[in-house]
Amino acid sequence: MTPQKRAVAALSGLLMALLCALGGAQAAQAAGDATTNGTRVTNVPAQDRTLVLPPAPTETSARGDRGALAVPTISPSVTVSYANPGQQYGCEYGTMCAWAWDTSQNKWKIFHLYNCRTYTLYNWVGDGGWDNNQTTGTVARFYGSNGSTQVLDPSTAFERRHPESWDPVYFIRNC
Numbered sequence: 289m290t291p292q293k294r295a296v297a298a299l300s301g302l303l304m305a306l307l308c309a310l311g312g313a314q315a316a317q318a319a320g321d322a323t324t325n326g327t328r329v330t331n332v333p334a335q336d337r338t339l340v341l342p343p344a345p346t347e348t349s350a351r352g353d354r355g356a357l358a359v360p361t362i363s364p365s366v367t368v369s370y371a372n373p374g375q376q377y378g379c380e381y382g383t384m385c386a387w388a389w390d391t392s393q394n395k396w397k398i399f400h401l402y403n404c405r406t407y408t409l410y411n412w413v414g415d416g417g418w419d420n421n422q423t424t425g426t427v428a429r430f431y432g433s434n435g436s437t438q439v440l441d442p443s444t445a446f447e448r449r450h451p452e453s454w455d456p457v458y459f460i461r462n463c
Contacts, residue, residue, distance in 0.1 A: 341396050341450075344373045345389050345414045358411040360388035360397050360454075366407070367400040379419040384428055384443075384462040386418040388454055404463035406435075412457060417450025418443065422463065431459040 370393055371377045379385035383402045388411075390397035396416075401407060420428050420443045430440040439456040443449065 341371050341373055341375055341377055341387065344394070358388075358413045359390055359392045360399075360412045361410045362399050363408045363410070364405065366402070369398045369400070370395040371398060372396070379421040381421055382423060384418060384420045384422055384460075386416065386460065387450075388412045388416040389414060401460065401462040406431075406459055406461045408459055409454065409457060412454035414454065415451035416454050417448070417452050419448045420445055420462075426463050428463065429461045430457045431461070432456055433458045435459055 369377075370390070371387075372395055375396075377385075377396075377398065380400065380402075383400050385398055385400055387396045387398045388409075389395075399407075418428070420426070422428070422445045424445050426445045428443040429438055430443075431437065432439040435458070440452065
């Protein structure tokens with residue numbers, strides 16, 4: 289066999305092995321993943337999703353602790369966008385999007401939590417919500433002022449909630 293034919297045969301074998309591996313991974317993904325507690329996680333195709341943001345909150349629910357108008361911020365900083373009440377909005381796949389009312393803009397301020405970490409919330413008051421469009425198996429948690437007591441039920445990947453009161457929440461761990 290010539291060196292060229294050996295190279296072609298080796299590449300063909302490598303390609304076949306790769307295709308078999310990908311086919312097995314797709315079959316396992318189509319079957320779903322079983323968790324340790326026996327529940328089944330349904331895999332959702334990776335995609336950006338759209339949602340319709342809720343109406344604007346009442347003025348009293350949009351005020352901070354001292355009566356000042358609330359401008360929500362987060363630390364560490366993340367990508368932020370704005371949307372009007374009732375507007376369709378898309379949350380990128382692999383991201384947890386959380387929104388709070390920004391009285392300075394009179395719009396929903398949407399925070400895109402992509403990196404896995406604990407985020408500190410400032411001036412997140414009244415109703416808001418989130419879209420957990422992270423990868424399968426990712427669970428977000430919401431904590432109160434002491435940072436260790438969970439104040440809302442955990443959010444599994446592909447779950448949305450609104451309205452949800454941000455009043456008791458001081459921290460989000462998105463993963």
